[in-house]
Amino acid sequence: MLYSQVEYILQQIFPSGLTKPLIIGVSGGPDSSCLLDILNRLGYPLIIAHLNHGLRVEADAEADLVGQVGKNLGIKVILGKEDVPAFAQQNKLSIEEAARVLRYRFLFTQAIQIGAQAVAVAHSADDQVETMMMHLLRGTGLSGLKGMSIVALPNSWSEDIALIRPLLSSWRQEIVQYCQDRDLHPIQDKSNQDTSYYRNRLRHELIPYLESYNPQVRKALWRTAQTLAADEEMLEEAVGKVWGECVVDEGPGYAAFRYTVLVGQSKGMQRRLFRQGLNRVKPGLRDVDYETVERAVGFIANPARTAYISLSGGCYLLLEGDRLWLAGWDAYLPGFEWPQLPGGAAISLDVPGEIELPHGWSLKADLVCRSDLPRSFSTNTDAFTAWLSFERLKLPLLIRARRPGDRFQPLGMLDRKVKLSDLMINAKLPRRARSAWPLVYSDETIVWVPGHAISNAVRIDEDTQQVVIMRLHRRPDVEEMSDFSRSG
Amino acid sequence: MLYSQVEYILQQIFPSGLTKPLIIGVSGGPDSSCLLDILNRLGYPLIIAHLNHGLRVEADAEADLVGQVGKNLGIKVILGKEDVPAFAQQNKLSIEEAARVLRYRFLFTQAIQIGAQAVAVAHSADDQVETMMMHLLRGTGLSGLKGMSIVALPNSWSEDIALIRPLLSSWRQEIVQYCQDRDLHPIQDKSNQDTSYYRNRLRHELIPYLESYNPQVRKALWRTAQTLAADEEMLEEAVGKVWGECVVDEGPGYAAFRYTVLVGQSKGMQRRLFRQGLNRVKPGLRDVDYETVERAVGFIANPARTAYISLSGGCYLLLEGDRLWLAGWDAYLPGFEWPQLPGGAAISLDVPGEIELPHGWSLKADLVCRSDLPRSFSTNTDAFTAWLSFERLKLPLLIRARRPGDRFQPLGMLDRKVKLSDLMINAKLPRRARSAWPLVYSDETIVWVPGHAISNAVRIDEDTQQVVIMRLHRRPDVEEMSDFSRSG
Numbered sequence A, B: 001m002l003y004s005q006v007e008y009i010l011q012q013i014f015p016s017g018l019t020k021p022l023i024i025g026v027s028g029g030p031d032s033s034c035l036l037d038i039l040n041r042l043g044y045p046l047i048i049a050h051l052n053h054g055l056r057v058e059a060d061a062e063a064d065l066v067g068q069v070g071k072n073l074g075i076k077v078i079l080g081k082e083d084v085p086a087f088a089q090q091n092k093l094s095i096e097e098a099a100r101v102l103r104y105r106f107l108f109t110q111a112i113q114i115g116a117q118a119v120a121v122a123h124s125a126d127d128q129v130e131t132m133m134m135h136l137l138r139g140t141g142l143s144g145l146k147g148m149s150i151v152a153l154p155n156s157w158s159e160d161i162a163l164i165r166p167l168l169s170s171w172r173q174e175i176v177q178y179c180q181d182r183d184l185h186p187i188q189d190k191s192n193q194d195t196s197y198y199r200n201r202l203r204h205e206l207i208p209y210l211e212s213y214n215p216q217v218r219k220a221l222w223r224t225a226q227t228l229a230a231d232e233e234m235l236e237e238a239v240g241k242v243w244g245e246c247v248v249d250e251g252p253g254y255a256a257f258r259y260t261v262l263v264g265q266s267k268g269m270q271r272r273l274f275r276q277g278l279n280r281v282k283p284g285l286r287d288v289d290y291e292t293v294e295r296a297v298g299f300i301a302n303p304a305r306t307a308y309i310s311l312s313g314g315c316y317l318l319l320e321g322d323r324l325w326l327a328g329w330d331a332y333l334p335g336f337e338w339p340q341l342p343g344g345a346a347i348s349l350d351v352p353g354e355i356e357l358p359h360g361w362s363l364k365a366d367l368v369c370r371s372d373l374p375r376s377f378s379t380n381t382d383a384f385t386a387w388l389s390f391e392r393l394k395l396p397l398l399i400r401a402r403r404p405g406d407r408f409q410p411l412g413m414l415d416r417k418v419k420l421s422d423l424m425i426n427a428k429l430p431r432r433a434r435s436a437w438p439l440v441y442s443d444e445t446i447v448w449v450p451g452h453a454i455s456n457a458v459r460i461d462e463d464t465q466q467v468v469i470m471r472l473h474r475r476p477d478v479e480e481m482s483d484f485s486r487s488g
Helices: A002-013 A030-041 A059-073 A084-090 A095-114 A125-138 A172-181 A198-211 A217-246 A259-263 A267-281 A290-301 A375-379 A420-426 A483-487 B002-013 B030-041 B059-073 B084-090 B095-114 B125-138 B172-181 B198-211 B217-246 B259-263 B267-281 B290-301 B375-379 B420-426 B483-487
Strands: A022-025 A046-052 A076-081 A118-120 A162-164 A247-251 A254-258 A308-311 A315-320 A323-328 A346-349 A353-356 A361-369 A385-389 A397-400 A439-442 A445-449 A466-474 B022-025 B046-052 B076-081 B118-120 B162-164 B247-251 B254-258 B308-311 B315-320 B323-328 B346-349 B353-356 B361-369 B385-389 B397-400 B439-442 B445-449 B466-474
Touching: A002 A030, A002 A172, A022 A030, A022 A095, A030 A046, A030 A059, A030 A172, A046 A059, A046 A095, A059 A076, A076 A095, A084 A095, A095 A118, A125 A198, A125 A217, A125 B217, A198 A217, A217 A247, A217 A254, A217 A259, A217 A267, A217 B125, A217 B217, A217 B267, A254 A259, A254 A267, A259 A290, A259 A323, A267 A290, A267 A323, A267 B217, A290 A308, A290 A315, A346 A353, A385 A445, A420 A445, B002 B030, B002 B172, B022 B030, B022 B095, B030 B046, B030 B059, B030 B172, B046 B059, B046 B095, B059 B076, B076 B095, B084 B095, B095 B118, B125 B198, B125 B217, B198 B217, B217 B247, B217 B254, B217 B259, B217 B267, B254 B259, B254 B267, B259 B290, B259 B323, B267 B290, B267 B323, B290 B308, B290 B315, B346 B353, B385 B445, B420 B445
Parallel strands: A022 A046, A022 A118, A046 A076, A118 A162, B022 B046, B022 B118, B046 B076, B118 B162
Antiparallel strands: A247 A254, A254 A323, A308 A315, A315 A323, A346 A397, A353 A361, A361 A466, A385 A466, A397 A439, A439 A445, B247 B254, B254 B323, B308 B315, B315 B323, B346 B397, B353 B361, B361 B466, B385 B466, B397 B439, B439 B445
8 A cells, every 4th residue: 555655656756767876865764764665676776875963872873774774685875974963053053953954965965976866755744744833833834834845856955856755645654554564673763752852742742632623633734735735836836927027137146126017916926026036136045034025025015215125134125216126235236337436536527627437427527608508508407417607616626425424405405405315315316326426526515416406506696607517428339327317 | 002003904994984884793702892992983883783692691691781882882783693503403513613604694684784884803813823723723725724814805795795804913912901901891701711612722722732832823823824815815816817718618507617728737726726616616515625626636637438527515527528517416518419319219210211300410311222332432431421231221210319238339340249338438429418319220239329330230241232321410500519529
């Protein structure tokens, strides 16, 4: 019964058999002993891998025993050893979690070296139910509740070597029975009885307790996981489609969403797109917590005035025009081609005169007689061109980036100054361009914020004889300025 | 805190306020007392509804008390009374479930009579968590795990009157505190402490026990429900889209899927399409069990040789060409226009001669000299035309439907006969057309199965002088024969 069920599952996994060896993780307990026996009976090319966790006094003896089993069966055995407690401490993991990480890492390191077809582990239906409950109690979504997969490819350890769990539909009781029937002598790991381990407590206390509510609860939970896995697959497929429509740029440490497409999605879809984005931007992050996701979704619905939000995990969201950037702090975002001053630079500009800025930008100042000006000068609507009263300027002008506390008195504002930082937000200058945005100073006063306004202090009035015409522009042979100019 | 949170939720539900009264279900306990107080403070037009379940000795006194509360507030109170134990017994429900059904029925009956805008009930965040765990322990999918909705419309009781749960994000502890702060005096229902009730045991034993695994478990579960609800919404949307592409016909008690489209969907989608189909075909069925769904999905992947499967709940699946019917036993399926004999009829046919069958079909027999036949007669490939040896027939022929145990010796089969039922399956005659399919008998022998083959016993051989040409055909002015002719 168990044998033919597992045989059927393996035929589904490998319809045309195996061309390369299968690595099987063998602890020596009932589950892995049973799986090893079945795989061996089916004639699959096997390699046994056993990791000595060094956690219990019997560990060395057990490694020897697994070595002996392999010898008897004529199967190669790879023995590994790791210091689990040290790894747990270094990485702030529980002992169980550290053992898990090291075990899979060991199995897949071997599998990659050998060029194995797949890695087989012996999780049972009971393990499935316990995993599901563990996730549920800790707090999870569908991806946690669906439990483990019979075939996981890609998985966290490899893109092309599958992790398979042929016993995932078999109950522990059947497995123990199989071992008896086949006269196998699995190791009885005493630590499995130790309920100070979280999972053991789940196994020996929680599940039996839940059975007092429904004697069939394990079966019910297993089926729920099964159904949810199919639901999750459907959702991931749907997310993949929308991702394609929605993500316009992706690179190391960043992804850019089309904001108008993203904001039109359902909340559930937004959550999943954000999670997927975070997985790609920060592949290391394992669990994204609920608050982070909710904050991100909240920001999408209602971006702050700053169009920016900092998120846990060293990430941020930044809205620029129709582009929503999800990025790590250390990522270099593309399209950084606004007018910018090289770090900390302060450049003198004579009138007339011209200076070059990076990315093909230039800032030019011309001097004309007031009488030569076209009549329409007062209706200048180009924010990248300015008309200043020459008489009110102190030369040379200074071009530099903003400094903390900078204030500015825009044209038409007579009695007070505004904070430059507020003004830049209101003017919708791209956030990441603000700190190196070129500003025109006369003496210590900002006389022009290119892209926004001139200072009231240098406005043209009845006394003006000569006019300085300033222009910040980009050479036409340089690629068109991106987002900001289109959306600002 | 609680007040402003609930106020915010209500503003989201009713952005432009209420035009019609809101029915609020009031048991008199803390939850409904709190909700009543908030709704009343917000100035909503209210009507209190209280159902006396007649389960406890205090029930009448409690109804009086709720009446008094309404009087004090100047709010109309509707009191109802039901015999819960009797209803439970009649409908084989638990007392809790019976009370639940009667309560909602009462609330919505009142709401419809009055023309209410919505029905408000006072489920709390704790109720949400308990409901989720109840579903999980009984066995459920996403639709059960997502718990209750703050706004349910449509719901099981109405298409246009919303069921709302403004306290679904508020914890019982906050609610009790609110009642104290506002000096409300809710009824303390002693049966809430009675752990012989399933839900009470969940509340007083299971949840505290789970808190020993994670002190924040209630919050974690509540959030999981929240996330899953959004996932479920996405999936239902996706199912709606595929349903539109996949379902080609729908009527009372049946739905027809385009099989090729259905079979190309993921297993998860197939499960959901089938569930949705069943909900439409049999609106009464509440929970479709796991096995039924898995059997249906198994049949879709691999339809039995009979192209038919009977399912629990009085339903069946039937594959005809590219059409998969999901139907109740009592449903009359459309497109029943194959050649059929009126029930039990046996009709004589002379040679030459012709008989009329329903739906424009006719069966005609002509007699020709062998020498007049075209040379190519032996390659007749039209299964609805037959060439029989006149000398081997006994006239008149008899046209009638099959009888149990009928056997047939197709052309070319020399030494044995096959069961007619097997032959009809192999010939892919539509299942529901088989029992009234017209067969041509000579004496007691079937000489022709129209649509399939003639009998070996009446084949044309060297001795044949005269040939009977039979043809089963449909008048061209009658609508084209459906599925079978196209797919057979």
